[in-house]
Amino acid sequence: MMSDEHLLLKDAAGGDASALEALMSRYGSRVYRLAHGITRNSADAEEIVQDVFLQMVRKGGAFEGRAALGSWIYRVTTNVALNKRRGKRREVETSLEECLPAWEADGHRSGPRAFLVADWSGRPDAELLSGEARRILEEAIDRLPEHYRAVLILKDVEELTNEDVAASIGDSVSAVKTRLHRARMALRELLTRRLGPQT
Amino acid sequence: MMTCRDVNGLLVDYVDGALPPEVAAAVERHLASCEPCRAYLATYRKTRALGAQAARVEIPDEMRTRLRQFLLERAG
Known part of the structure; x- marks a missing residue:
């Protein structure tokens, strides 16, 4: 039927x-x-x-x-x-690596303590989605590879399950979860570098 | 005992509420005693929400009108 x-x-x-x-x-x-x-x-x-x-x-x-x-x-x-x-794509995978957390041998995150504990999450959305903060966010999204942005949209905007995202882009669930995590980590890192330690 | 790196590797499933209860409990025990990981989780969640809001755009009305015209000319 x-x-x-x-x-x-x-x-x-x-x-x-x-x-x-x-x-x-x-x-x-x-x-x-x-x-x-x-x-x-x-x-x-x-x-x-x-x-x-x-x-x-x-x-x-x-x-x-x-x-x-x-x-x-x-x-x-x-x-x-x-x-x-295709053809317009910028090679950003390498620069994405430097936006991911660095780790010490004992499993702690590397970096100055003021940066590691910086928590800007209490700032109002209206402030973070306008002006300079919005520009920083848009630039950070621009830096992500296209496949990563596709996964972010399908998962975080359209709110599909990981399985449905995987079916939609023709990839495995584990690849979807890896991209999603790396994309969110890279955005978080770029935002924290600009917004974090001042708070 | 989980390390910060172990916790970070579980965040995708943790924020989805998709971890087995005993693993989620271990993450929460770590978070209770680790300020950097609490800050990381809070900003990770906020980043997810901001990214979603920034990307939540609607097709512009004039584009919808052009699309309708474009398709009606070619349909059937």
Whole structure:
């Protein structure tokens, strides 16, 4: 039996404007967020959204519904966005390493104590999401590799399970968890370097 | 006894509430006596929340309009 979404996709593929509207309403922002999260560019994200929805319309009739439609759409979006970024990609993996915690042989984190105990988490979101702090956050997100940003969006914004993130990007659950942790650690480190020790 | 590095390696599952109870309890025993790890966890959680809020964008209305037009021209 076809799911509601499967029927919607078939109808949209057949040129039904109301089915297309329903799909856009359900998935438009989700596709845009992921595309924008990966490319960090609004014009590129728009091209990706058009491409993904066009694939839905043209190939959606062949979607067999074995996977959840959401996962299928996220997977198409991730592939299109990463392809678009190919060639533009900056090699940031090396610089990401220096944003991860360094460890002493006994398992303690390395660094000055004032930095290690810096806790800026009590600052209001409104302050951290505006002005200089917001700029620091956006720059930190820019420094992450695209695959890491994709995982952050799917897990922390769309709130998918690790298993669903893995299905959406075609990777293993352990790879998803590793990327997620490294991405959060790198962002935390960059924020703490700028916001932390003064508090 | 867990080290700070052991605790750090469990944070993804810890903040998801996905650790077995005995492992979560061991993490909490470490946190109770380790100020740097408490600060790390608090800022790790805050980072997750801030990153999510910064990325929570909606498709702009004018883009949605262009997308609708683009697709209707090609559908069917």
